[in-house]
Amino acid sequence: MNARRALALCRRLVDELRRDHRSLALLFVAPVVLTGLLAFILREQAAPEPRAAVVALDDEGGARLAAAIASSAGDAGLVIVDLGSGADEAAARRAIEDDRIDLAAIIPVEFTADLLAGRAPALRVLTTGVNPPQDAGQMQALQRAIAEASAALAPPGQGVPAVRPTVTRETVYGSPEADFVDTFAPVFIGFFAYFFVFILTGVSFLRERVGGTLERLLATPITRAEIVLGYSLGFGLFATIQVAVVLTWSLGWLAVGALGPLPAFTVGLGVPSAGSPLLAYAITLLLALGAVNLAIFLSTYARTELQIIQFIPIVIVPQGFLAGILFPVDTLPEILQPVSRVLPLTYAVEGLREVMIKGADLASRTVQLDLLVLAGIAVVFVVLAAGTIRREVV
Amino acid sequence: MGTVAAPPPDGPAIEAVDLRKTFGPIHAVDGISVALPPGRVYGLMGPNGSGKTTLIRLLTGLARPTSGQARVLGTPMPSRANLARIGYMTQSDGIYPELSVWENMRFFSALYGVRERAPGLEALRLVELDDRLATPVSQLSGGMRRRLSLACALAHRPPVLFLDEPTVGIDPALRVQFWAHFRALAAGGTTIVLSSHVMDEADRCDELFFMREGRVIAHGSGRELRERAGTEDLEQAFLRFAVETGTGGGES
Numbered sequence: 022m023n024a025r026r027a028l029a030l031c032r033r034l035v036d037e038l039r040r041d042h043r044s045l046a047l048l049f050v051a052p053v054v055l056t057g058l059l060a061f062i063l064r065e066q067a068a069p070e071p072r073a074a075v076v077a078l079d080d081e082g083g084a085r086l087a088a089a090i091a092s093s094a095g096d097a098g099l100v101i102v103d104l105g106s107g108a109d110e111a112a113a114r115r116a117i118e119d120d121r122i123d124l125a126a127i128i129p130v131e132f133t134a135d136l137l138a139g140r141a142p143a144l145r146v147l148t149t150g151v152n153p154p155q156d157a158g159q160m161q162a163l164q165r166a167i168a169e170a171s172a173a174l175a176p177p178g179q180g181v182p183a184v185r186p187t188v189t190r191e192t193v194y195g196s197p198e199a200d201f202v203d204t205f206a207p208v209f210i211g212f213f214a215y216f217f218v219f220i221l222t223g224v225s226f227l228r229e230r231v232g233g234t235l236e237r238l239l240a241t242p243i244t245r246a247e248i249v250l251g252y253s254l255g256f257g258l259f260a261t262i263q264v265a266v267v268l269t270w271s272l273g274w275l276a277v278g279a280l281g282p283l284p285a286f287t288v289g290l291g292v293p294s295a296g297s298p299l300l301a302y303a304i305t306l307l308l309a310l311g312a313v314n315l316a317i318f319l320s321t322y323a324r325t326e327l328q329i330i331q332f333i334p335i336v337i338v339p340q341g342f343l344a345g346i347l348f349p350v351d352t353l354p355e356i357l358q359p360v361s362r363v364l365p366l367t368y369a370v371e372g373l374r375e376v377m378i379k380g381a382d383l384a385s386r387t388v389q390l391d392l393l394v395l396a397g398i399a400v401v402f403v404v405l406a407a408g409t410i411r412r413e414v415v
Numbered sequence: 416m417g418t419v420a421a422p423p424p425d426g427p428a429i430e431a432v433d434l435r436k437t438f439g440p441i442h443a444v445d446g447i448s449v450a451l452p453p454g455r456v457y458g459l460m461g462p463n464g465s466g467k468t469t470l471i472r473l474l475t476g477l478a479r480p481t482s483g484q485a486r487v488l489g490t491p492m493p494s495r496a497n498l499a500r501i502g503y504m505t506q507s508d509g510i511y512p513e514l515s516v517w518e519n520m521r522f523f524s525a526l527y528g529v530r531e532r533a534p535g536l537e538a539l540r541l542v543e544l545d546d547r548l549a550t551p552v553s554q555l556s557g558g559m560r561r562r563l564s565l566a567c568a569l570a571h572r573p574p575v576l577f578l579d580e581p582t583v584g585i586d587p588a589l590r591v592q593f594w595a596h597f598r599a600l601a602a603g604g605t606t607i608v609l610s611s612h613v614m615d616e617a618d619r620c621d622e623l624f625f626m627r628e629g630r631v632i633a634h635g636s637g638r639e640l641r642e643r644a645g646t647e648d649l650e651q652a653f654l655r656f657a658v659e660t661g662t663g664g665g666e667s
Contacts, residue, residue, distance in 0.1 A: 232507070232512075233505050233506075233509040234509050236505050237567075238526070240475055240498060241498055241526040241527055242499045242527065244495065
């Protein structure tokens with residue numbers, strides 16, 4: 022044991038890192054910036070007031086309850102949207118599908134009859150089912166309005182039978198039992214594809230630049246377009262396999278019977294997918310193509326593999342916060358929303374949720390827009406990438 | 416692939432007209448004019464930083480000159496199409512360590528548009544790696560990697576070959592072998608330009624270019640240069656020319 026030798030080693034490390042300004046910045050500045058961003062989002066996050074409709078299928082008590090809910094909506098933080106007279110459950114579903122409302126309370130025909138018979142009337146609430154935590158928050162607001170309205174209709178001590186409706190939640194998409202896994206699986210497919218393809222390409226292209234093979238590659242008649250296409254095809258192939266594996270794993274639910282001493286078990290996450298896995302794949306592939314070319318572009322700004330890894334907190338992590346993965350984009354602080362709108366992951370996440378949870382197909386405007394924007398972003402990154410492969414001979 | 420003008424029948428294989436390349440205040444190549452007839456071995460001799468690699472990059476079109484012009488086989492560089500007729504062995508090996516010997520050769524052959532296996536196999540036979548086709552490059556010795564790097568530059572049987580420090584770090588026996596290859600290729604009509612900072616290789620070249628501070632300070636055969644400098648030793652000759660041209664002595 023010689024303290025001098027250990028100290029010499031320590032000093033060497035300090036000398037090395039002292040000169041690596043980027044690593045220093047990452048070490049000390051990145052945590053501050055990232056936690057700052059997260060804190061800003063969490064503190065300033067403001068969900069827009071949920072838009073609710075009340076559909077009373079019963080003209081007497083039901084209609085009175087609907088009116089009472091409407092008048093107590095403001096206190097509960099709800100915006101009541103009038104679907105017009107004679108609106109029925111189908112109209113409410115359509116309104117949710119068209120994103121005119123977030124949720125709807127349905128008051129059944131038997132409402133007055135149940136009330137008179139002393140039975141608790143059964144109300145149903147329709148939510149989207151896309152994002153369970155968000156649904157739960159909106160449902161709470163509506164339940165507060167219902168409770169307040171019920172109390173207003175039957176003030177204590179006036180001989181009016183108390184209105185204590187039971188409320189059950191139903192969903193337009195997915196199922197009311199959908200859990201976190203079911204709604205986040207589509208997002209993870211996109212996120213992982215983006216993340217791993219970025220790292221793989223970044224390291225691979227950096228080696229090409231640093232190892233002298235790029236110089237040699239450029240001394241052959243290959244064009245820049247061929248290099249970018251070749252890389253996109255190569256890592257696109259791996260992205261394809263990865264997405265296939267993750268999709269199979271997520272959607273699969275394979276029950277394996279007891280085998281000898283092994284107990285029965287199941288394989289896969291058993292996440293339901295309402296839409297076409299092929300469309301989900303197309304969205305992910307466009308995202309991955311963008312990631313390949315972004316990585317080629319950024320590899321210019323790295324000299325070592327460590328510096329490629331350092332792009333993770335800069336390129337990947339903020340996208341995790343801002344792309345609508347954890348926090349829906351329209352609940353983000355207003356100044357951050359435009360940032361979300363230029364991130365490729367935002368569109369992939371939206372598209373994957375549309376397809377896998379809502380069962381949207383190519384006819385959906387949202388899916389069309391998502392595919393278009395992802396393709397556009399991929400093209401921008403291709404151009405940026407090609408611009409960094411320098412040779413005087415084009 | 417674009418069209419490439421046929422080289423003039425008796426014209427030089429490689430030509431430079433007042434080539435200059437500056438990086439900020441540094442004149443990496445400072446007005447070099449040469450005309451090199453085909454089928455010979457040319458040596459760029461000079462210390463590190465004398466502009467040898469930059470000159471090669473200008474001649475291959477990997478860098479664009481600040482002024483002046485380079486022509487290879489009659490075609491002005493940079494020309495992508497012309498690269499199919501040029502072989503370039505970079506100073507670093509420029510081969511893929513994860514791939515096997517044959518996979519590297521297959522890759523570079525494909526980039527040069529060579530579809531047959533024969534030329535690649537022949538190049539590997541030349542450097543005596545044809546019995547290690549499946550060996551990963553990461554398991555090869557440094558000398559073997561250098562040989563593979565040379566073979567990859569020969570895959571398309573280029574009439575013009577640029578070799579940047581081809582014999583650095585290889586053992587004397589291999590160096591003798593390399594030189595036998597170079598002489599055989601030149602005898603077959605290949606024009607070879609190689610760089611070196613080892614003077615004892617100079618005598619194997621047909622013509623030498625002494626380089627210092629981006630300029631050619633003397634050129635001619637080894638014998639001519641010795642006679643002009645009045646020394647028995649090329650190293651001494653180099654220093655004399657350096658002093659005469661005011662490019663300083665020392666360092667090399």
